[in-house]
Amino acid sequence: MDFYLGLIQIIGVHTLLGLSAYCVLQTGQVSLAQAGFFAIGAYVAGMLTVLGHWPLIPALIVAAVLGGATACAVGFPALRVKGLMLVVATTAFGEAVRLFFFNFNYQLERGELKIGPHGGEGFRQIRYFPENGWSTLEVAIFIWVIVVIVMAALWWMDRTRAGAVLRAVGQDEFASQSSGINITAVKVTAMTVGGVIAGIGGGLFAHYTTHIEHVQFGVALASFAIAYPILGGLSNVFGTLIAVIFIQGFLIEGLRFMGDWRNLLFGGLIVLAMNVRPRGLIDENTSALFKRALWPRKDRAGA
Amino acid sequence: MDYLDFIDTIQSIADGVLFGATYALLGIGFTLIFGVMHKINLSYAAASIGAAYASLLILAGFKVPPAFVFVLSALCGGVIGGLVYWIGFKFIPLNNPLATLMSTLGLLLLIDEIVVHTTQGVPLAYPVLFSDVIIPAGPFNLRGDLIFVFMLGCICMVLLLLLIYRTRLGIATRAVSQQPVASALCGISTTRVNILTFVITGVLGGIAGAMIGAAIGMLSPLLALPLTVKGLIVCVIGGLGSIPGAILAGLLVGGLENLFQFWRGVSERDLYIMLLLFIFLVFRPGGLFATAPGRD
Amino acid sequence: MKGLNIAAAALLCGAAICLSDGAAAQERIVKITGFGAKSGVVRVFGVNSEAAMKAAAEVINASGGVTLGDGTKAKLAIEFLDDRCNAEEGISVVRRIAATDAFIAVGPTCSNVAESLFGILQKKVNDPSDSGLQFPIIADVAAKGGLAKISEWAFRNVPSEFEMYKSLFAWLRKTHPNLKSIWGGVEKDFAHSNATFNVMIQQAESNQFQVLGKSEWLLADTTFSTQVREMKRANPEIVVISAHPFTTCGVLREMERQGVKPKLLIGLTSSSSIETLQGCAKQAEGIIIPTSFAPVNAEAQKAATNVAKHGGSADLHSAAAYEIMFILKDVIEKQKIMARPDTVAADRVKMRVGLAGLKTTFGLLGTVGRTEDREAIKPYLYVHAKKGTWQVLHTP
Numbered sequence: 001m002d003f004y005l006g007l008i009q010i011i012g013v014h015t016l017l018g019l020s021a022y023c024v025l026q027t028g029q030v031s032l033a034q035a036g037f038f039a040i041g042a043y044v045a046g047m048l049t050v051l052g053h054w055p056l057i058p059a060l061i062v063a064a065v066l067g068g069a070t071a072c073a074v075g076f077p078a079l080r081v082k083g084l085m086l087v088v089a090t091t092a093f094g095e096a097v098r099l100f101f102f103n104f105n106y107q108l109e110r111g112e113l114k115i116g117p118h119g120g121e122g123f124r125q126i127r128y129f130p131e132n133g134w135s136t137l138e139v140a141i142f143i144w145v146i147v148v149i150v151m152a153a154l155w156w157m158d159r160t161r162a163g164a165v166l167r168a169v170g171q172d173e174f175a176s177q178s179s180g181i182n183i184t185a186v187k188v189t190a191m192t193v194g195g196v197i198a199g200i201g202g203g204l205f206a207h208y209t210t211h212i213e214h215v216q217f218g219v220a221l222a223s224f225a226i227a228y229p230i231l232g233g234l235s236n237v238f239g240t241l242i243a244v245i246f247i248q249g250f251l252i253e254g255l256r257f258m259g260d261w262r263n264l265l266f267g268g269l270i271v272l273a274m275n276v277r278p279r280g281l282i283d284e285n286t287s288a289l290f291k292r293a294l295w296p297r298k299d300r301a302g303a
Numbered sequence: 304m305d306y307l308d309f310i311d312t313i314q315s316i317a318d319g320v321l322f323g324a325t326y327a328l329l330g331i332g333f334t335l336i337f338g339v340m341h342k343i344n345l346s347y348a349a350a351s352i353g354a355a356y357a358s359l360l361i362l363a364g365f366k367v368p369p370a371f372v373f374v375l376s377a378l379c380g381g382v383i384g385g386l387v388y389w390i391g392f393k394f395i396p397l398n399n400p401l402a403t404l405m406s407t408l409g410l411l412l413l414i415d416e417i418v419v420h421t422t423q424g425v426p427l428a429y430p431v432l433f434s435d436v437i438i439p440a441g442p443f444n445l446r447g448d449l450i451f452v453f454m455l456g457c458i459c460m461v462l463l464l465l466l467i468y469r470t471r472l473g474i475a476t477r478a479v480s481q482q483p484v485a486s487a488l489c490g491i492s493t494t495r496v497n498i499l500t501f502v503i504t505g506v507l508g509g510i511a512g513a514m515i516g517a518a519i520g521m522l523s524p525l526l527a528l529p530l531t532v533k534g535l536i537v538c539v540i541g542g543l544g545s546i547p548g549a550i551l552a553g554l555l556v557g558g559l560e561n562l563f564q565f566w567r568g569v570s571e572r573d574l575y576i577m578l579l580l581f582i583f584l585v586f587r588p589g590g591l592f593a594t595a596p597g598r599d
Numbered sequence: 600m601k602g603l604n605i606a607a608a609a610l611l612c613g614a615a616i617c618l619s620d621g622a623a624a625q626e627r628i629v630k631i632t633g634f635g636a637k638s639g640v641v642r643v644f645g646v647n648s649e650a651a652m653k654a655a656a657e658v659i660n661a662s663g664g665v666t667l668g669d670g671t672k673a674k675l676a677i678e679f680l681d682d683r684c685n686a687e688e689g690i691s692v693v694r695r696i697a698a699t700d701a702f703i704a705v706g707p708t709c710s711n712v713a714e715s716l717f718g719i720l721q722k723k724v725n726d727p728s729d730s731g732l733q734f735p736i737i738a739d740v741a742a743k744g745g746l747a748k749i750s751e752w753a754f755r756n757v758p759s760e761f762e763m764y765k766s767l768f769a770w771l772r773k774t775h776p777n778l779k780s781i782w783g784g785v786e787k788d789f790a791h792s793n794a795t796f797n798v799m800i801q802q803a804e805s806n807q808f809q810v811l812g813k814s815e816w817l818l819a820d821t822t823f824s825t826q827v828r829e830m831k832r833a834n835p836e837i838v839v840i841s842a843h844p845f846t847t848c849g850v851l852r853e854m855e856r857q858g859v860k861p862k863l864l865i866g867l868t869s870s871s872s873i874e875t876l877q878g879c880a881k882q883a884e885g886i887i888i889p890t891s892f893a894p895v896n897a898e899a900q901k902a903a904t905n906v907a908k909h910g911g912s913a914d915l916h917s918a919a920a921y922e923i924m925f926i927l928k929d930v931i932e933k934q935k936i937m938a939r940p941d942t943v944a945a946d947r948v949k950m951r952v953g954l955a956g957l958k959t960t961f962g963l964l965g966t967v968g969r970t971e972d973r974e975a976i977k978p979y980l981y982v983h984a985k986k987g988t989w990q991v992l993h994t995p
Contacts, residue, residue, distance in 0.1 A: 001698065002694050002697065002698060002732070003691070003694040003695045003697070003698040006690060006691055006694040007691055007694075010687050010690075010691065025401075030401070030404070077585040078581070078585060080585060080588065081584055081585060081588040084337065084343055084535075084538075084539060084543060085539055085543075085584050085588045087343070087535070088535050088536055088538075088539045088580070088584060089580070089581055089584040089585060091532060091535070092536075092577040092578070092580040092581040092584070093577070093581050095532075095573065095577045096574055096577040096578050096581065099570075099571075099573050099574040099577065100574065102570060102574075102788060103570050103571060103574065119570075120570070120787060120788050120789075120790055120793050121743075121790045121793060121794060122711070122714065122790060124714055124718070124749070125718060125749065126718070127718055127722065127731070129730070130719065130721065130722070130729050130730045130731035131722075131728070131729060132728075132730075133727075133728050133729070133730045134730055135730050136694075208690075208719075209686045209687060209690065209715040209718070210714075210715050210718025210719055211686065211711070211714035211715040211718050213711060213714075213790065214788070215711065215788070216686065216711075218528075219528060219531075219532055220528065223408055226404075227405060227408060230401045230402070230404065230405045231405060252688060252691075253691060253695075256680065256681075256695075259681070260420065260637065260638075260681075262638070262681065263416045263419075263420075263637075263638035263639075263681070263683065264413065264416050264417065264420060266412060266413075266416070267409045267410065267411070267412030267413030267414075267415075267416055268409070268413050269409075270405065270406070270408070270409030270412070271390055271391060271406045271409035271410055271413065273409075274391075274395060274402050274403075274405045274406035274409065275390075275394045275395060275406065278394075278395045278396055278399050278402035279399065279402070307832070311825075311828055311832070314824075314828065315824065315825045315828070318822065318824035318825065319822065319824075319825075322821070322822045322824075416638060416639075419638060419639060419640065419642050420638075420642070423642050423643040423646055424639065424640045424641060424642040424643050425643050425844075425873075425874045425877060426844055426845045426848065426874060426877070426878045427877060427878070428877060428878055428879065437856065444857075446824075446856065515821070518821070519821045519849060519852075520848070520849070520852045520878075520879065521845065521848055521849065521878050521879070523640065523845045524639075524640050525640045525818065525819050525845055526819060526821070528819075529819045557822075560822075561822070561824070561825050564825045564826070565825045568815060569787050569815040569816055569817060569820075569826075570787055570788075570815065573817075
């Protein structure tokens with residue numbers, strides 16, 4: 001049982017990571033900086049609970065605020081460019097954040113032990129959950145309460161004017177600009193929301209893996225962040241969730257019985273999925289189909 | 304001591320610039336595919352390394368001159384390039400850049416893992432050419448093998464430019480890149496042009512992979528991801544679609560990398576490079592040879 | 600994988616029937632699960648560990664298997680899971696193993712996975728306020744210093760690099776009294792290399808070597824000219840490199856190119872594998888590395904052949920996995936492990952107590968000591984690269 005609960009934790013946190021990229025992708029921008037915001041969240045939340053003895057929730061709030069603030073600060077200059085330029089510019093920023101933590105050394109003496117981030121050797125013993133007696137189930141529920149809140153908020157946002165504006169910018173910048181939308185403000189807002197979500201995700205990540213180091217927050221993680229929403233489809237938040245379940249649940253854990261073949265299939269099946277469903281596992285048509293089939297239950301699924 | 308420092312600074316930059324030739328070769332490939340299809344092929348660097356590996360594995364057990372291994376690598380590169388097009392681009396609608404971004408990311412992982420599975424991830428020695436040639440230039444030393452790579456990059460560039468501006472295929476390629484629908488109406492087979500672009504860039508990638516292998520003396524699957532990032536960086540600094548830009552950018556990245564290595568040490572080196580890149584892209588989004596900033 | 604295991608189990612049963620003449624009807628199988636990286640650039644570690652565990656299990660089974668707490672004999676079967684050298688996956692894998700009847704897991708190969716993994720274990724036993732996982736794990740490869748300290752459920756059978764380099768530098772002081780200056784080189788972004796480098800430098804200094812400075816590079820770096828030039832300027836007598844085979848070879852090639860010829864070369868334990876020789880045998884000629892495994896005695900040679908038969912190569916890492924199987928057999932028999940589905944929790948506790956209580960264990964190069972914080976003190980020797988092979992230079 002613990003195994004499945006652990007997997008559910010991982011799926012929850014990766015969903016947050018994917019959703020942070022989902023927000024930015026809504027405006028038609030591909031950002032590889034999400035791993036950077038995720039790293040900021042992880043280190044900040046970890047330092048607050050371990051070094052500052054803060055409870056987890058305030059630490060996560062600070063992580064979210066800092067993640068969002070960084071995203072906002074980066075968004076202003078970065079979102080002047082788009083397309084491949086933005087991909088590389090955000091990669092550069094994400095890598096810069098990772099390398100900052102590679103050089104980041106802040107250790108406190110605690111008895112004989114030194115605790116805190118230690119440059120390239122990482123930040124060990126972020127054991128808030130076990131030290132406070134949280135069971136795997138409780139951690140999983142905690143993570144998923146946050147995931148559900150974030151998903152519900154995004155679902156709601158998708159349906160409001162804000163969502164329409166985001167999509168308008170994503171689908172045709174010139175048209176939306178001509179109809180009076182301030183596209184820079186929209187993009188930066190999307191980036192900031194993405195940063196907040198990534199910050200929370202990172203904070204949770206640090207606590208369930210108990211050890212973080214700069215290597216974890218590299219280009220690979222950033223690629224996964226955008227892979228989830230793209231693979232899942234951008235029509236609604238459930239696409240991202242489905243893609244996370246597909247990658248973390250099926251490709252990584254579900255195929256474990258394939259042994260050596262598993263990792264070969266990993267890349268291969270992503271390629272296949274994109275060939276078969278180029279607009280994502282859940283594209284507009286699928287979600288329309290679901291909506292028709294599940295019309296009476298739509299509200300419950302959304303809340 | 305000051306004089307020595309100065310000499311060492313120049314030497315570091317020179318070494319870096321020369322090594323940058325390998326980045327330039329990769330950058331050309333990225334930029335060419337982008338120029339024709341307006342798509343990013345993330346699997347390009349992995350495919351290049353894969354081609355170099357393939358040439359090594361096919362010839363395992365035979366005693367052949369290094370030049371032969373390089374040629375075979377180029378051929379393998381062409382084949383892999385064609386396959387990449389077939390698997391990662393052919394069946395995905397053209398107007399969907401995100402889907403091909405993902406499919407090539409999948410291919411990157413797939414190619415890397417195939418390499419890992421055939422070699423257990425162990426670094427393999429790659430045949431070297433001119434590696435013992437050191438050309439002394441005053442107080443400096445220049446690596447012969449890297450000068451060879453650099454020359455090769457220049458030759459590739461000239462050949463490519465000839466191909467693009469002097470042959471029917473080149474005209475077709477440019478037509479497809481500018482107006483795909485119109486060129487299809489004129490009877491140009493878009494698929495054929497796209498496939499040929501991939502094969503040509505694949506051949507170039509195979510050469511790049513072999514040159515990287517020769518310059519390092521070894522191949523490791525460890526290289527795929529960092530080289531992908533470097534190739535992309537070179538491609539955008541040079542200006543998308545600009546071949547001379549890619550070459551210049553490759554050398555520039557190589558030189559800057561070594562300069563910061565010399566000044567600030569390794570842990571801060573990439574940090575500065577990345578921040579510089581970020582600032583550069585934000586304020587000069589068109590790259591080195593941009594005509595008008597801020598345009599796509 | 601599953602199919603393979605069944606096939607392996609069937610084969611084992613078959614072998615058992617041949618050996619024990621029908622008594623095999625009550626043969627029981629105890630499954631030992633290993634885990635580590637079997638994909639990505641460090642795949643070779645997982646492949647070797649798996650081969651070593653299988654080889655050792657075969658030897659144990661051939662001599663009758665293990666005796667369980669209720670007196671029955673059981674054969675060992677090995678399963679090996681891939682964690683891709685990824686912390687989250689490592690945690691998943693261990694939770695998966697802990698969900699079965701397993702009473703121990705062997706792994707992981709990567710230090711970064713071990714860090715996270717040992718973190719989710721209960722820190723102190725019998726601490727009801729700590730909800731960490733209560734499951735013993737014994738690591739074979741993850742070599743970063745001091746990992747087992749993280750949890751009382753974590754054990755390691757990895758060589759203590761601190762002891763190895765301490766004795767190596769003391770030995771160098773004695774045998775090369777006229778050498779003084781040292782230059783260091785370190786793969787800065789790899790936690791294990793970096794931690795070991797600090798050990799090396801500290802030991803060099805306490806043995807009156809003069810450390811002139813250090814060059815640093817990253818794991819995936821491809822050009823080392825600047826770093827080697829710093830080295831060349833300092834003109835050291837000894838060069839110490841703490842890096843894995845890929846960059847070790849890169850640096851050695853650049854040193855050859857720039858004509859840096861130190862009188863002695865010292866390398867990182869992990870580079871004493873076949874990979875360095877495959878990558879750059881010529882440049883690595885003469886490099887001295889302390890290691891906890893070399894086929895120097897009959898037992899070690901037999902182990903190396905057995906591991907090779909299972910498709911791996913025996914080096915200091917996989918030899919540890921090989922030894923672990925014998926340690927486990929010992930503890931299973933001493934602690935009277937029942938290995939029944941209804942005794943899982945008790946078996947795990949007994950296993951932990953048994954492992955913690957060990958004072959010495961079996962080792963291929965001789966008896967291995969155990970420390971208070973669940974680490975091993977393994978016998979070691981120094982090897983050097985000579986004409987494309989590793990040869991024993993000195994046995995302290």
